Amino acid sequence: MLLLAIETIDLNGSESMYAISNKLNLQHLFPSKVSIWKLRANNPMRKSQNSKNINYEQFEGLIKITSEMSKYLYPYIRAIISSKDNYTNNPELWNDFQSRYIELIEERFNTESIIVQNLMNYDYSHEFYKKILLTLSLASTVEGYNRLKFVLANL
Amino acid sequence: MLQNKYSFNQSSTELVISGLPDYSNDDKNDNISIVSNWKLSVINQPEIEGSIDHLKSVIKAFYKCAALSLLDRDEKIESELIDLNLDDSGNYRITLKSTKPNIKPLKLKIGYAEFSDIINCFDQLKNFKKIKIDFNELLPNIKKKSIFSLHNNRFSYIIVPPVLALITLSIFTFMGIYFFENKDSRSKNISMISNNSNIMIKMN
Numbered sequence: 001m002l003l004l005a006i007e008t009i010d011l012n013g014s015e016s017m018y019a020i021s022n023k024l025n026l027q028h029l030f031p032s033k034v035s036i037w038k039l040r041a042n043n044p045m046r047k048s049q050n051s052k053n054i055n056y057e058q059f060e061g062l063i064k065i066t067s068e069m070s071k072y073l074y075p076y077i078r079a080i081i082s083s084k085d086n087y088t089n090n091p092e093l094w095n096d097f098q099s100r101y102i103e104l105i106e107e108r109f110n111t112e113s114i115i116v117q118n119l120m121n122y123d124y125s126h127e128f129y130k131k132i133l134l135t136l137s138l139a140s141t142v143e144g145y146n147r148l149k150f151v152l153a154n155l
Numbered sequence: 156m157l158q159n160k161y162s163f164n165q166s167s168t169e170l171v172i173s174g175l176p177d178y179s180n181d182d183k184n185d186n187i188s189i190v191s192n193w194k195l196s197v198i199n200q201p202e203i204e205g206s207i208d209h210l211k212s213v214i215k216a217f218y219k220c221a222a223l224s225l226l227d228r229d230e231k232i233e234s235e236l237i238d239l240n241l242d243d244s245g246n247y248r249i250t251l252k253s254t255k256p257n258i259k260p261l262k263l264k265i266g267y268a269e270f271s272d273i274i275n276c277f278d279q280l281k282n283f284k285k286i287k288i289d290f291n292e293l294l295p296n297i298k299k300k301s302i303f304s305l306h307n308n309r310f311s312y313i314i315v316p317p318v319l320a321l322i323t324l325s326i327f328t329f330m331g332i333y334f335f336e337n338k339d340s341r342s343k344n345i346s347m348i349s350n351n352s353n354i355m356i357k358m359n
Contacts (some may be wrong), residue, residue, distance in 0.1 A: 078166055078268050085246075085266030130245060130267065135225055137271035141278035151225040154297070 002139075003040055003062070004108065005132045006069045008101045009076050013069075020068045021061070029061040036065075045109045045116050063148050070140035077137050084130055098122060098129055159187050161286060163279040167198040168272035170279075172210075172286055180287075187286045195276075197269050201261065203251060211293060212236040213251075214277050219295040220247070221274050226297070 007013030014033055021030040030036045039058055041050035054062075070077065083093035102120050109116045118124050139148040160173045174190040176182035193210045195203040203213070216232050216239045223230050224241065232239045238250040247270050249263040265273075281290050 075166075078271065081271070082266070082268040085268055127245065131224070131227065134267050134271065137267070138221055138225060138274055140271075141275045142282045143278040147221070147225070150222070154226055 001043075001132055002066050002136060004104055005101060005129075005136060006066065006073065008097060008104055009073050009080070010069070016072070017065050017069060020072070021065050024061075024064050024068060026061045026064065029058055030065075043109075045113060045119075047108060047110050049110075059152075060149070063152065064145060066136075067139045067145040067148055070136045070144060074137065074140040077133055077140065081130070081133050081137060084133075097133075098126065101129060158191065159185055159285075161187070161283065163276040163283070165272040165275035165279070167269050168276050169196045170194070170273075170276040171196075172280065174286070177287075182287070183285075185285055190286075190288070195273070197263075197265065197273065200263055200265065200269075203261070203263075206254075207288075209236055209251075209254075211288070214280075214290075215293045215295075217270075217274055217277060218293060219297070221270075222295040222297050228297075 003013075003017070006017070010016050014037070017036055018030065018033045021027070021036065030039075038050055038052075039054055039062060040046075041048055042052070042054050043049070080093050080097045083090045083097075087094060102122065105116065105119050109119070111117065111120070119128070135148070135151070138144065141147070158173050158175060160171065162169055162171045164170075171194045172187060172190060173192040174187035176184060176186040177188035180188055182188050190207040190210065193204060193207075195213070212234050213236075216234060216237045220232055220239050220241070223232075229241075236252050236254070238248075238252075240248050242248050242264075245267070247265050247267075249265065251261040251263070253260070280286060280288070
């Protein structure tokens with residue numbers, strides 16, 4: 001869900017993730033864009049789910065990519081959160097984010113699942129979208145990688 | 156002796172720390188080990204400042220609140236110097252309590268954006284080598300969803316279904332035995348009656 005939110009903000013998200021993984025010297029884990037996509041397909045809510053288990057090194061690699069992408073996108077993430085905080089005066093950014101996020105969920109996830117249907121329901125899930133953005137913003141700091149790892153390990 | 160002063164910025168927030176090196180700890184001239192003053196400024200909010208104890212309790216509360224928010228756990232953070240909680244409208248409500256008498260607590264309300272800016276400043280401070288604050292005591296000590304409770308759950312998942320099955324099976328078995336015993340005794344009774352009736356007939 002975090003990577004999907006990154007892709008919602010960065011229209012060229014999959015390319016950027018691959019570029020960032022190369023910058024972080026993670027070529028041995030993610031030799032191509034497809035390898036990142038395959039790992040992302042481990043999410044059981046996806047339409048084309050990959051049942052192959054993800055190992056610890058790959059898990060850490062994805063956290064590094066998420067944290068690094070958050071740093072790169074922080075101004076946009078902050079602007080969207082700020083738009084939600086001041087929704088009455090400045091709703092445009094939040095509305096754009098939410099509609100594109102829902103579009104991507106609908107495109108990539110199994111919409112027959114009740115969890116996915118709930119995720120696509122704005123009234124039910126707008127707090128969840130906000131939490132996803134808060135997670136990304138707190139993952140963008142110098143301590144972001146450790147924080148995200150701690151959170152994902154304790155969910 | 157000149158005071159050292161460092162500032163950390165992120166979007167709407169600025170954290171300024173002033174202090175002196177502790178030469179007994181082999182500090183260099185540009186280090187800060189003794190924090191004499193600090194100031195946290197957030198746009199459209201009153202400035203926060205105080206002693207090192209205040210700073211430590213503020214950092215501790217913010218780090219704990221960040222971890223709890225990310226873990227989606229609802230816990231109130233309250234201490235002698237600061238209360239920090241997420242309200243129903245999705246804003247953080249901060250109450251800063253002064254150690255001086257007759258000073259009312261300062262109440263602030265900040266959104267997620269300002270909250271993440273403040274955390275960002277504290278993270279910068281944590282990773283800044285020239286200011287020596289022991290962050291180990293400030294990091295959140297949140298109990299993991301304990302392995303024990305997970306085992307308890309797993310234990311119940313493993314044990315409860317077969318126990319239920321066994322109980323159900325026992326109930327049906329006892330019901331079956333009772334039913335067949337009754338049926339047997341009833342048929343025996345009937346044969347006794349028919350034997351008796353034969354005897355009666357013969358006697359007649």
